[in-house]
Amino acid sequence: MTEFEELVDAHYQPLYRFGYSLAKNPDRAADLVQQTFVIWAEKGHQLKDRSKAKTWLFTTLYREHLSHARRSAKFPERDLEDSEHLLPSNEPDVERHLDAQRALELLEGLDETFRAPLTLFYLQQNSYKEIAAILDVPIGTVMSRISRGKDQLRRKMTAEPASAPTKIVDFNPDALKKNNG
Secondary structure, three states: OOHHHHHHHHHHHHHHHHHHHHHOOHHHHHHHHHHHHHHHHHHHHHOOOHHHHHHHHHHHHHHHHHHHHHHHHHOOOOOOHHHHHHOOOOOOOOOOOOHHHHHHHHHHOOOHHHHHHHHHHHHOOOOHHHHHHHHOOOHHHHHHHHHHHHHHHHHHHHHOOOOOOOOOOOOOHHHHHHHHO
């Protein structure tokens, strides 16, 4: 197995999960990971300390995401018909499974400033130092963003209970009587 194949085997899944947490789209996450490995194939030889490959890959993926976000802001996609399958359905959830699943759902709604460090810390098990290197911010900023992000998640968990209906419809039984009578 080549060094590149070992690197892909070791880091594909964590990179995909991080990409998905940023992009909120499985296809976009896969594209981000693929682009990250393409960049590694082109420039990875420049990294002298191979022990930093993981941090390099996560940083590259994050920068690719930011670059795509900037391009999308400049040139937004407008055709909704092609994206209709990505929209949430109108059917209400039967039951929420676990608090952890709910926390992941609410995590997706957080601003990227807080979502990225929380994802890297709790879901990818990166250290504060690694997160600081990946996001290119001071370690104190990482600690602050994780703390504030956790507070926002706590508030959302209590403000938006899992059993709350997603759509409320007014029901007027008298209207049925008039139509049927």
